[in-house]
Amino acid sequence: MPTPSSPANPFPANVVTGRHELLYGGDYNPEQWPREVWREDVALMREAGVNLVTVGVFSWASIEPEPGRFTWDWLDEVLDLLHAAGIGVDLATPSASAPPWLARFHPETSSVDAAGVRMSVGSRNHFCPSAPAYRDAVVTVARALAERYADHPAVELWHVGNEFGQTCFCDLCADAFRDWLRARHGALDRLDEAWGTTFWSQRYADWSEVVPPRAAPYVHNPAQLLDFRRFTSDRMLDLYRLQAVELRRAGDVPVTTNFMGFFPGVDQHSWAADLDVVSDDHYADPEHPTPARTALTHDLLRGVGKGRPWLLLEQAAGAVSWRPHNVPKSPVQMLQDSLRAVAHGADGVCYFQWRASAAGSEQFHSAMLPHAGPDTRLHRAVRHQGALLGRLGPVAGTRVAARAALVFDWPSLWASELPARPSERLRATDQLEAYHRPFWEDGIPVDVVPPGADLDAYDLVVVPALQLVSDDDAANLARVPARGGVLLVGPFAAVQDPTGRVRTGPFPGPWTEVLGVAGEDWRPLPEGGVRVRSEAWGEFIADTWSERVVARDTDVLAAYAGAGLDGEPAILRRSVGDGEAWYVSTVPPSDVLGRVVRDCARAAGLAAPVPGLPAGVEAAVRGDVVFLLNADDVARDVTVPGAVEDLLGAAVVDGRVGLEPGGVAAVRVSPAGR
Ligand code: GLA
Numbered sequence: 001m002p003t004p005s006s007p008a009n010p011f012p013a014n015v016v017t018g019r020h021e022l023l024y025g026g027d028y029n030p031e032q033w034p035r036e037v038w039r040e041d042v043a044l045m046r047e048a049g050v051n052l053v054t055v056g057v058f059s060w061a062s063i064e065p066e067p068g069r070f071t072w073d074w075l076d077e078v079l080d081l082l083h084a085a086g087i088g089v090d091l092a093t094p095s096a097s098a099p100p101w102l103a104r105f106h107p108e109t110s111s112v113d114a115a116g117v118r119m120s121v122g123s124r125n126h127f128c129p130s131a132p133a134y135r136d137a138v139v140t141v142a143r144a145l146a147e148r149y150a151d152h153p154a155v156e157l158w159h160v161g162n163e164f165g166q167t168c169f170c171d172l173c174a175d176a177f178r179d180w181l182r183a184r185h186g187a188l189d190r191l192d193e194a195w196g197t198t199f200w201s202q203r204y205a206d207w208s209e210v211v212p213p214r215a216a217p218y219v220h221n222p223a224q225l226l227d228f229r230r231f232t233s234d235r236m237l238d239l240y241r242l243q244a245v246e247l248r249r250a251g252d253v254p255v256t257t258n259f260m261g262f263f264p265g266v267d268q269h270s271w272a273a274d275l276d277v278v279s280d281d282h283y284a285d286p287e288h289p290t291p292a293r294t295a296l297t298h299d300l301l302r303g304v305g306k307g308r309p310w311l312l313l314e315q316a317a318g319a320v321s322w323r324p325h326n327v328p329k330s331p332v333q334m335l336q337d338s339l340r341a342v343a344h345g346a347d348g349v350c351y352f353q354w355r356a357s358a359a360g361s362e363q364f365h366s367a368m369l370p371h372a373g374p375d376t377r378l379h380r381a382v383r384h385q386g387a388l389l390g391r392l393g394p395v396a397g398t399r400v401a402a403r404a405a406l407v408f409d410w411p412s413l414w415a416s417e418l419p420a421r422p423s424e425r426l427r428a429t430d431q432l433e434a435y436h437r438p439f440w441e442d443g444i445p446v447d448v449v450p451p452g453a454d455l456d457a458y459d460l461v462v463v464p465a466l467q468l469v470s471d472d473d474a475a476n477l478a479r480v481p482a483r484g485g486v487l488l489v490g491p492f493a494a495v496q497d498p499t500g501r502v503r504t505g506p507f508p509g510p511w512t513e514v515l516g517v518a519g520e521d522w523r524p525l526p527e528g529g530v531r532v533r534s535e536a537w538g539e540f541i542a543d544t545w546s547e548r549v550v551a552r553d554t555d556v557l558a559a560y561a562g563a564g565l566d567g568e569p570a571i572l573r574r575s576v577g578d579g580e581a582w583y584v585s586t587v588p589p590s591d592v593l594g595r596v597v598r599d600c601a602r603a604a605g606l607a608a609p610v611p612g613l614p615a616g617v618e619a620a621v622r623g624d625v626v627f628l629l630n631a632d633d634v635a636r637d638v639t640v641p642g643a644v645e646d647l648l649g650a651a652v653v654d655g656r657v658g659l660e661p662g663g664v665a666a667v668r669v670s671p672a673g674r
């Protein structure tokens, strides 16, 4: 387990190994190569600065070629080789892909889709999480792995399964769903009440009639869809726990699993307590780069771990093979993607995968070591990155200190994606990104937190897209202005309670008082949007969405001029003691929203760490290090207040750092100078 940093060493240790270094490596699938290649791999890993590889994610058929017969020789040898080279192992349970023999002996272990089609072997992820034979087999192989390797000195982290979030609609899962619903709702008439089944004659006469949302002629009951999301997340968590318990029983190696950012498959907040280390897979699209969205995702993952350092466990070194057209990353993008993750709190950056597969389903996916071998531009970039990360040991284990929070949770995301809603164009993740962007542009740290989080550390709390909220969480957020903070709420907020039932009366129900707003109706806008006038921000066109709201005891900062809402409030601000509560009822253009968010940040006393940051240069602060990423193809000089040195080696003169085109810096600042 990680050791705390000692006073003799001023640097905290990384979140996995307790060493004062960042982690660097990738998925390593040696079973697809002959033994000679392993030796070459390990030698090349060392040269590249690799110190952690994930082994075994898809090795089940190689570990257990037939039921109950284990073949460990190859894995023993791989772990020994890696250990001898000083490379740690993130050892995975192989539950994501069962060998074909399991489906042969137990066809019910393969999942069934919503249309009733049973999945075949020959791909991966075809498991049913409820089939007893699958669950037994998963426990058997996890226990065997744990017993054999928990004390192996190479093993520094356990990795359970892979990218959880699969759904299954089979009869076994239907039984499990009913059990889950009984536990949540109690009696059947309570379920009927919660789901509103009186409408459309959906009322259930017997529990056996209740099924997962299988293929149906028209839209499903929205509350059933919401509960099936929750159930699926819990079912996956149960599958994770089945394995984690075996691993923990065998020793104290920390346990993780790899999440997928905003992927809706699991509610990561409800998993967080079960993970020693939070990990993420992030595949930025090099053809349409969205560094702001990537930074938002990193802030989310850091928030899932309540601010602890996390791991970027998978990304691509070049191109993926699952988009229709796979443009590769440039070496500059590769390095900046990794440093961005570190800047946003990652203690490690890893890839899928170490060596490109010659055969199999991902033979055209890039890797740290491409088909063409080590003497390639891509692999030289991998080594260069390893060398740079090697200089960032002082960053390992340090935290991002944010005074601003952005509120997000999965139930609201699920609610926002239900069918038959006012507009598909008002997307929760787009809204989040829009409100996050000004922080990203200014380099102001911001945590992404669930609505029930302890908010005391935050002077500014932004709620861009919280469509569904419980009374308790709503009260938690409403307290922010009352204690002198600034609360900024976006449109279509607090519309539903946790069952998905619309809160009747003026909206946003639990916040009408704190915001000084009484909403009457939601009004998606026709193409072309609506004109909005504001003394503070001038005249602008807002898009997609408007609302009819009445201001009560509050300042109207912007008013609609059109769309049937002439002169009615669009953006409002209410003073609450020393605090402020803001409501934005529309989707302003990004420059205007940027000014709204910056006004809130100013009111909350937040300032950009690098004033006058040139366009094209991204800044992010972690501990006492300011990371700078120049995405532009021109050189830039950046003045960082309090700059002492660039950990990556560039000269710092009078607080000024010179960035080459595509250049990067990790500038240590003295607290006194800032
Ligand atoms: C996911 C999986 C990996 C691999 C990559 C390819 O992240 O976990 O096994 O398939 O995608 O991008």
Ligand code: ZN
Pocket (backbone or CB within 6 Å): 111, 112, 128, 129, 130, 131, 168, 169, 170, 171, 172, 173, 174
């Ligand atoms: Zn099933």
